[in-house]
Amino acid sequence: MKKEKEIKPPIITDIQAIFDRARQAAIRSVDFERVMMYWQIGRRIIEEEQGGEQRAIYGERLIPYISEQLMPTLGSIFSTRNLIYIRQFYRTFPIANALRSQLSWTHYRSLSAISSIEKREFYLSETIKNNWTARQMERQINSHLFERLLSSTDKETLLSVARNEKQPADPKDIVKDPMILEFLGLKPESSYYEKDLETALITHLQEFMLELGNGYSFVARQKRIHLDGDDFFIDLVFYNRLLQCFVIVELKTHKLTHQDIGQLQMYVNYYDRIEKLPHEMPTVGILLCLEKNDTVVKFSLPENANIFASKYQLYLPTADQLQSELQKELSKQNVQ
Structure with missing residues (x-):
């Protein structure tokens, strides 16, 4: 005999919704703290590169030197590759107050790789507006949504499909x-x-x-x-x-x-x-x-x-x- 689906009283549904919202907010808070941590590390690296006097360390060797010193004890976030991402992130977004809490480190890492200011601002704005995950944003970047919009004669339809406002x-x-x-x-x-x-x-x-x-x-x-x-x-x-x-x-x-x-x-x-x-x-x-x-x-x-x-x-x-x-x-x- 097929078991009937249990109908939960409103209080249970409401409490679950409150819990889910709080959990998502906590995850976003942790993600943003991580973004701010990377921003501060990037700023410190740039300051050291610009003000360092020991060129053997503060030149091309600075990032490998930091990685050698910190990765064994603090983990792979201090790998040479990740430190390069962090430095580029700070260079691309040098104003801390302009960072958006809705975006994760993965979002910002992909955005930092975009050299065009207009193109970067477009994807940043659309990501916040449409609540895109980092993967969804990267998909739009890889499918050249920005370039298509500039050359398209039907921009509204193209953009609405990308935003999932309109299903084909x-x-x-x-x-x-x-x-x-x-x-x-x-x-x-x-x-x-x-x-x-x-x-x-x-x-x-x-x-x-x-x-x-x-x-x-x-x-x-x-x-x-x-x-x-x-x-x-x-x-x-x-x-x-x-x-x-x-x-x-x-x-x-x-x-x-x-x-x-x-x-x-x-x-x-x-x-x-x-x-x-x-x-x-x-x-x-x-x-x-x-x-x-x-x-x-x-x-x-x-x-x-x-x-x-x-x-x-x-x-x-x-x-x-x-x-x-x-x-x-x-x-x-x-x-x-």
């Missing part, structure tokens, strides 16, 4: 355009083939799935389908659990043609008719190409088709390009 409800919400594939290490000026691109993506599958967005899991590479004596091979197949649908990715290292679109349409039709379960949403197809003609895409497909063309870039925008986009955004805000 339409296939176009899970397709990024462009996709930044800098992590592949392929040089734009070099010639390479679709097989090279596919191999690089598989080698860097974790980074590619991060670039694709939320909710993706890997299904297959070079998925073979047999159609009345002919074999075809789909480059990459993923599944998106947020939309509950298969996502097929075809790779093209040339300018997109209508034949490429027709090929992907066939693959999407196959998955919809053979692989898709009744409760799942229609399959989404993504043509990842070096160059595309949006008009060709538009007229090669029926309206409301679940097929999208996305350009890929092998490098991020330059600092000058980002600064230019940032100035445009600031100008728009001043006008408003």
Whole structure:
């Protein structure tokens, strides 16, 4: 006989909630004390570097010297690597009163690695606003949310998805355009083939799935389908659990043609008719190409088709390009 779920009286629920809030506050308090401790250590290191007279110790040897003296008794927080992080943290955030209690040391360590002030302030502000964990913030940094916002024509949607204010409800919400594939290490000026691109993506599958967005899991590479004596091979197949649908990715290292679109349409039709379960949403197809003609895409497909063309870039925008986009955004805000 199935045991009925116990209904707790309000007083028990209230006390548990009070306890949980207090415990979280205590954890945040301890985390912030740790941040302040590291800030003070970083300040002391900088003061010693700037004022020290014994150059053999106070030059390049200072941090290794501190580590040698303190790590054996005080532990790995005084490792050379962590001391370098601590010094960089103080240099990046030299005003103690500006430190935010909502952020942990892991938050600040990642933020300290960002050289751009505007970019760093953006992630700091968004992390506090959305209560991101250190891992969630790092995911947004690694997926280049800041750079995307500067070059996006739909900033509100992009930002709302990143903030989890909006869960993807339409296939176009899970397709990024462009996709930044800098992590592949392929040089734009070099010639390479679709097989090279596919191999690089598989080698860097974790980074590619991060670039694709939320909710993706890997299904297959070079998925073979047999159609009345002919074999075809789909480059990459993923599944998106947020939309509950298969996502097929075809790779093209040339300018997109209508034949490429027709090929992907066939693959999407196959998955919809053979692989898709009744409760799942229609399959989404993504043509990842070096160059595309949006008009060709538009007229090669029926309206409301679940097929999208996305350009890929092998490098991020330059600092000058980002600064230019940032100035445009600031100008728009001043006008408003």
